Amino acid sequence: MTSPFGDLSPEEFLQEYWQKKPLLVRRAFDNLTSPLSPEELAGLACDYGVTSRLIIEKGGEYPWEVRFGPFEEDDFAGLPPSHWTLLVQETDRHVPAAADLLRPFRFLPNWRIDDVQISYAPMHGRVGAHIDQYDVFLIQGLGRRRWQIKRMPAPPDEPFVKDLDIELLEHFEPDEEWIVSPGDLLYLPPRIPHCGTALSDCMTISVGFRAPGNREIVEGFLEHATSAVDPDLAYTDRGRQTALNPGKIGPGVLRYVQDVLRSAVEDRVSIRQWFGSFATEPNRGMPASSEDPPSTRDIMEVLGQGGLLRRRAPAYLAYIEHDSGVSLYACGVEYPLSDELAFAAPLLSGTTDLSGAALEQHMDDPAFVTLLAELIETGALQLCVPSVEEHGL
Numbered sequence: 001m002t003s004p005f006g007d008l009s010p011e012e013f014l015q016e017y018w019q020k021k022p023l024l025v026r027r028a029f030d031n032l033t034s035p036l037s038p039e040e041l042a043g044l045a046c047d048y049g050v051t052s053r054l055i056i057e058k059g060g061e062y063p064w065e066v067r068f069g070p071f072e073e074d075d076f077a078g079l080p081p082s083h084w085t086l087l088v089q090e091t092d093r094h095v096p097a098a099a100d101l102l103r104p105f106r107f108l109p110n111w112r113i114d115d116v117q118i119s120y121a122p123m124h125g126r127v128g129a130h131i132d133q134y135d136v137f138l139i140q141g142l143g144r145r146r147w148q149i150k151r152m153p154a155p156p157d158e159p160f161v162k163d164l165d166i167e168l169l170e171h172f173e174p175d176e177e178w179i180v181s182p183g184d185l186l187y188l189p190p191r192i193p194h195c196g197t198a199l200s201d202c203m204t205i206s207v208g209f210r211a212p213g214n215r216e217i218v219e220g221f222l223e224h225a226t227s228a229v230d231p232d233l234a235y236t237d238r239g240r241q242t243a244l245n246p247g248k249i250g251p252g253v254l255r256y257v258q259d260v261l262r263s264a265v266e267d268r269v270s271i272r273q274w275f276g277s278f279a280t281e282p283n284r285g286m287p288a289s290s291e292d293p294p295s296t297r298d299i300m301e302v303l304g305q306g307g308l309l310r311r312r313a314p315a316y317l318a319y320i321e322h323d324s325g326v327s328l329y330a331c332g333v334e335y336p337l338s339d340e341l342a343f344a345a346p347l348l349s350g351t352t353d354l355s356g357a358a359l360e361q362h363m364d365d366p367a368f369v370t371l372l373a374e375l376i377e378t379g380a381l382q383l384c385v386p387s388v389e390e391h392g393l
Contacts, residue, residue, distance in 0.1 A: 004028045004104040004137075004185055014107075019135060019189045022149055024178055028185035034141035034203050035097035038120045041203070042076050044088055044095070045069045051089040051284050055127050055166065058083040064128065066165035085121040085198075092116035093287060093312055096384075098205075102314060105137065105207055106351045110314040111279035114208040121198040129172035129195040131158065135209040138186040138196070142203035145196050148174035153191040169193055210283070210315075217278075224274040225264040272327070273334055276320050281332030287312050287379030294376055294383055296369045302383050303356035303363070309372065310382040311354070317380055319345035328371075330380035341367050348375070 005013045006025050017023045036044065045052035052069035059080025060067075067075070069088075076086075092099040098116045105113070114134065118141070119127075131154045138147070150173065159170040172193055179199065180186060188194055190211065196204065212220075235256060264270070294302075303309075311317060319328045326342040328335040328349070337345060343362075348371075352358055362368045375381040 010107040013187075017187060017189075021189065022151060022176075022192060023187040024180075025185040025187075027183050029139060029183040032139070032141060032183040034118075034182075034205070035095050035101065036091065036118060036203075038142075038201065038203065041086065041088055041091075041118055041120050042071075042073075044091065045086060046071050046073065047094075049285075050094065053087045054079075054084060055087070056080070056084040057124075057126065057128070060084075064164045064166055064168065082122050082124045083126075085119055085125045085127050087117060087119045087127070089117050090115040090284060090313070091118045096310065099310075099313075101139065101205060101207060103351070106314070108209065110318045110349055112209045112211070113313070113315045114210040114283065115313070115315075117206040117208060119204050119206070121202045121204075123198055123200060125198040125202065126196060128166065128168040129193060130166070130168055131191045131193050132188070132208070133190055133213075134211050135190060136188050137207040138180075138188065139205040139207065140180045140182050140184045140203075141205045142182060143198065143200040144179055144181055145198055145202050145204060146177065146179050147186055147194060147196045148172075148177045149188065149195075150174055150193040151176060153189070154193050158193075212278075220278050221271065221274055222264075224278075225267075225270065228270060229264070269322075272320055272322055276318065276327060276329035276334055277332045280316055280318050280329040282313075282316065286331060287316070293373055296366075296373070299369060299372055299376075299383060300363060302385055303359060305386065306356065307383065307385045308356070309354035309359070309376070310384050311348075312379055312382055314349075317349035319349055330375050331378050333378065335371065335374070337371075338367070341365075341371065344368055344371060348381070354381070 003009055003013075004025065005023065006028065008016070013023070044050055046069070048070050050070060052071065054067040054069075054071070054075070056065045056067070056079070057063065059082075092102060092115060098118065101116055102113065120142075129148075154169070160167045161170050172195065174193075174195070178186070235253075237253075316331050317329070319326055324336075325339060326337045326345045328337055328345045347358075347362075348354070372381065376383050
């Protein structure tokens, strides 16, 4: 697949731009067709299980009003003619054509991928000057948009406008501006101040990459480590001598506490098991699972008829190689794989289409087929007959 960065290879992009500085690529996606029309995007925002927002700068109940889905058709009929934006998260989980837009960025790890968000805005629609805590690729899908950015990242204490539903920058003085058209790509590293304004009916596709904060990592692991500690174990000082200075906490006590904490943070197995689950757990709730888990015959039949297995999201699937073998992680669940089944980890979490042809050589392995059925049941994989895959919606 050709690079979406023009003359830059993915390796050159990572070296020169990733998490360093913005990059605009004209016509990065030639002949791009938006995976959804504005009407289809609004319809998706009406579905339960879909995360969506309306941001109304003017014409709402108050400036910069935010409304949350799922919406009704009447919610759109009552909107003002301009100055609003509809944003729908995780379109890649629901629309295969949106998921296809992740393909050019699969040189990045699965667990870093957040989602494909698609927004629609009429004339003057925008979400205001803001910063994101993550890397984002902004692909213009319909119409034209003016992007204004400040090249230097915002400092940690950057002030926001008070008493709004959203965090807008109190001071925004852009030092660069572009007008983008369908197929243009703008990459922004974390904390780059930016504002995009629709110059016509406009759709923008945002491919976001999550980056957990250090505090989130520490809090998440400590919660996991706490649950693993034997609640019956407690500090003991049998055989201690009389305290000459009862207010003093001695070095022996501190060594004991340090040993308890070290045993948690130095447990490589515990860290590996926790992070694999943490990195693949869906951010916005678990995907819908199959009410009736498919049988081996069901899977074989669908794949034999030209169907395929669809990865619901790359971030749901990852694996870790370790001293004991390989563990596949799917939707926050660990699947330790035998040596004979270890091949399934890179296969299922990779970029190869999971068609009947790609899986045929493994379908006589009962353990492999059982694993497929479990991943379909949890929602990490979706069994798609040809008609469903072709129509998307």
